[in-house]
Amino acid sequence: xxxxxxxxxxxxxxxxxAATFLMYNLIALSGDPLRDLRESNAPNKEQLxxxxxxxxxxxxxxxxxxxxxxxxxxxxxxxxxxxxRSVNALLEQxxxxxxxxxxxxxxxxxxxxxxVGITTALRQYSGYDYSVTFISFLFFSLPIFWxxxxxxxxxxxxxxxxxxxxxxxxxxLIGVFALLAGLLWASIIPGALRRKAITFAVAxxxxxxxxxxxxxxxxxxxxxxxxxxxxxxxxGAAVGLTALITGLKNRRALYASLAVAGLGLALxxxxxxxxxxxxxxxxxxxxxxxxxxxxxxxxxxxxxxxxRGPVMRVAAFTGVITAGAIALDRFMMVWDDYxxxxxxxxxxxxxxxxxxxxxEGSLWVEGVDIYTHLLLPTIALILISFATYTRYSRASLxxxxxxxxxxxxxxxxxAERTVxxxxxxxxxxIPIATIVACDIGGIVxxxxxxxxxxxxxxxxxxxxxxxxxxxxxxxxAFFLVVGSLAILFNLIADLVYASLDPRIRVS
Amino acid sequence: xxxAPDQKPGSANSGVTDAENSxxxxxxxxxxxxxxxxxxxxxxxxxxxxMVVLTFIVVLAFSAVGFDFAVFGFAxxxxxxxxxxxxxxxxxxxxxxxxxxxxxxxxxxAGLAFGPHPFGQDEIGRDIFAVVMRGTQQSIVIMVVVGLxxxxxxxxxxxxxxxxRGWVDSxxxxxxxxxxxxxxxxxxxxxxxxxxxxxxxxxxxIIGLFTWxxxxxxxxxxxxxxxxxxxxxxxxxxxxxxxxxxxxxxLPNAIGVIIVNxxxxxxxxxLLETALSFLGYGxxxxxxxxxxxxxxxxxxxxxxxxxxxxxxxxxxxxxxCINFIGDGLRDxxxxxxxxxxxxxxxxxxxxxxxxxx
Numbered sequence: 001x002x003x004x005x006x007x008x009x010x011x012x013x014x015x016x017x018a019a020t021f022l023m024y025n026l027i028a029l030s031g032d033p034l035r036d037l038r039e040s041n042a043p044n045k046e047q048l049x050x051x052x053x054x055x056x057x058x059x060x061x062x063x064x065x066x067x068x069x070x071x072x073x074x075x076x077x078x079x080x081x082x083x084x085r086s087v088n089a090l091l092e093q094x095x096x097x098x099x100x101x102x103x104x105x106x107x108x109x110x111x112x113x114x115x116v117g118i119t120t121a122l123r124q125y126s127g128y129d130y131s132v133t134f135i136s137f138l139f140f141s142l143p144i145f146w147x148x149x150x151x152x153x154x155x156x157x158x159x160x161x162x163x164x165x166x167x168x169x170x171x172x173l174i175g176v177f178a179l180l181a182g183l184l185w186a187s188i189i190p191g192a193l194r195r196k197a198i199t200f201a202v203a204x205x206x207x208x209x210x211x212x213x214x215x216x217x218x219x220x221x222x223x224x225x226x227x228x229x230x231x232x233x234x235x236g237a238a239v240g241l242t243a244l245i246t247g248l249k250n251r252r253a254l255y256a257s258l259a260v261a262g263l264g265l266a267l268x269x270x271x272x273x274x275x276x277x278x279x280x281x282x283x284x285x286x287x288x289x290x291x292x293x294x295x296x297x298x299x300x301x302x303x304x305x306x307x308r309g310p311v312m313r314v315a316a317f318t319g320v321i322t323a324g325a326i327a328l329d330r331f332m333m334v335w336d337d338y339x340x341x342x343x344x345x346x347x348x349x350x351x352x353x354x355x356x357x358x359x360e361g362s363l364w365v366e367g368v369d370i371y372t373h374l375l376l377p378t379i380a381l382i383l384i385s386f387a388t389y390t391r392y393s394r395a396s397l398x399x400x401x402x403x404x405x406x407x408x409x410x411x412x413x414x415a416e417r418t419v420x421x422x423x424x425x426x427x428x429x430i431p432i433a434t435i436v437a438c439d440i441g442g443i444v445x446x447x448x449x450x451x452x453x454x455x456x457x458x459x460x461x462x463x464x465x466x467x468x469x470x471x472x473x474x475x476x477a478f479f480l481v482v483g484s485l486a487i488l489f490n491l492i493a494d495l496v497y498a499s500l501d502p503r504i505r506v507s
Numbered sequence: 508x509x510x511a512p513d514q515k516p517g518s519a520n521s522g523v524t525d526a527e528n529s530x531x532x533x534x535x536x537x538x539x540x541x542x543x544x545x546x547x548x549x550x551x552x553x554x555x556x557x558m559v560v561l562t563f564i565v566v567l568a569f570s571a572v573g574f575d576f577a578v579f580g581f582a583x584x585x586x587x588x589x590x591x592x593x594x595x596x597x598x599x600x601x602x603x604x605x606x607x608x609x610x611x612x613x614x615x616x617a618g619l620a621f622g623p624h625p626f627g628q629d630e631i632g633r634d635i636f637a638v639v640m641r642g643t644q645q646s647i648v649i650m651v652v653v654g655l656x657x658x659x660x661x662x663x664x665x666x667x668x669x670x671x672r673g674w675v676d677s678x679x680x681x682x683x684x685x686x687x688x689x690x691x692x693x694x695x696x697x698x699x700x701x702x703x704x705x706x707x708x709x710x711x712x713i714i715g716l717f718t719w720x721x722x723x724x725x726x727x728x729x730x731x732x733x734x735x736x737x738x739x740x741x742x743x744x745x746x747x748x749x750x751x752x753x754x755x756x757x758l759p760n761a762i763g764v765i766i767v768n769x770x771x772x773x774x775x776x777x778l779l780e781t782a783l784s785f786l787g788y789g790x791x792x793x794x795x796x797x798x799x800x801x802x803x804x805x806x807x808x809x810x811x812x813x814x815x816x817x818x819x820x821x822x823x824x825x826x827x828c829i830n831f832i833g834d835g836l837r838d839x840x841x842x843x844x845x846x847x848x849x850x851x852x853x854x855x856x857x858x859x860x861x862x863x864x
Binding site for chain 1: 553681684685686687688689690692693694696697698700701774778781782785786798801802805808809815819822823826827830831834
């Protein structure tokens, strides 16, 4: 194992060296770094050109300059830009900004893609399957910059207009949502025509009444979950996750997860109106999240009895969802303060940039600000990876479901849930894990267009500004990060595959 | 590419398997491999519809405004039947609003009408239909050229490295790794900046030179397993040269992987070119491309949305058609994938099988 990793790493370093050499020369030859000075009318033009040549060592030809660059790199210095700014500082800022953007998009895309892919595989050749197939092909074919402009126009401007004064959903829109919800649930939940009709009616009715209630309580002006919403989400998560992971017959798991949800509810008021005001830094929130997981695991451990593993898992997932709902509610509480503040002026969904400048407020207001800025670029990024993950997880689960050991599991009388979750799903995850790992490696470099359209000052801008000025240093810094990530995650993909599938040996 | 391994008539013991097998067998009785593939392809409704739509788009784009192609001193120019060219600047009529209408007269519309500017005009008066047709031409040229170049390079490198293994394989695969490390949008931007002004054809050649990597890896994997098969041994014993074995014996058996991935590559190439042109690294003025039209007009969305809708719709239409055709080809070439017969067909075949035996 160690020998394999070492050998791969050494090979990767050489690959990266060759790739950077190629890139460096291509960038250096793609234009003239002195163009703006040559065209300028400054009286001290000659002097400026002279100083830039000295600063960027342009008197050395590109293939040799590469070795000067790599020499500096080994001392941890990425060099300076045309304007003489340090690339290290620029890179640090750009990388943080881009990671913020792509992390959430990736996580959401993976969760959504896997869920939808698996449900389509289980309902193969149904109307739902065909619709999702068509939609994912459509997403594959969408130019992201085109979607981005549409999102700005309809989601941002349209939604902001809707929120402007006394937002109420019109009746026809409620009807459309109810119809869609009914169709979705009726096509996912199996059964004869009669049962499908009942599912349709229940889902449509529930959606319509929920939207009407939201209208009545002016939810769009003062959003929130309140303790009732948190209770529904927490208890729903406890029961649903137990049913999914261990089955409701496992009473210990059910009680443990209900206990976790109950603990969350008991802490609702103390948190919302006490503890949350003393949280002023992001690391405190992160620490609380870890504490939640720890406490939930502890409850699972105590109530787990003989078979602790699954009980602890269910309890931890329930804890995360309940705590997430409480935190979400806390963020929603400041929504009105945020959107009516002087910097926002009731147009909360932002179309450009990564944060509102000079916004004052607590951590919670800051969180809402991040959310409104992340919303559109995240949707744009999700659309494309969602399509990939859906297709792959569907294909992977279908492949597994046709294996002999699934037939064996069914033949020995296991419940369908056990067959799908325990036997099929886990094995289907193996190829998906490698695809996801490779994808994460590529996503930082793939966000260039999204960042450009949404004016996000991240890695994409670093790359584009550098390239336009024929300035190799920032472009190479961008490329080095993207390339290293790609190689690193490729290696991780191989290792994950080997550790998940005992038939594969790394040697 | 044998299609027989999972059909063992007679050995099946359940009625359902019997029925499935008899349906499969009856369908492919007495057909050659290519006939089976063709049949399966034409059964994929999405793929067939996409073929028709794509053909329509290609014919429309190349006939409407004529084709003007000049590279390396070689030029073709054909006239088109549309009244404007993409460089003509007629006077703007009615604020450049589109004259295309589908709403019939009894619903208060203008009936089925095309008018002088079906897709509208931009602020200086250029006819958007002509401009979009030119952009579509560029996209199609890029798609075909990238497909040809990337497939050729990818297949040859993959086949050679899979067939010879050893140090040849190591060198070629490390070279592939180097190219794969560079994100396409990055290499496209760098090279587009240097060569974009030479036109879509040159841009396509450059994109093609860097997009073959995925295909090379897939072909290599396929060749690695195919070269161990008996028919390759037989060819070698019969005295065939390496070149003959690779091109006549191994590659025809890997054709499914190659064709399917070529289509996916072509769809990706269209999106890459439009993205590059959008960022300003692709096709340069005075020529135009679909991505460039969107990029130039994205701020005018509120006032002239048609400048934005039509090029986008054509990008999506072409990419969607190619993706569906690729899906149809995958279904057609994959012998493991069975078409799920309907419950009724299954029951009928089950009865037939029982009566027959």
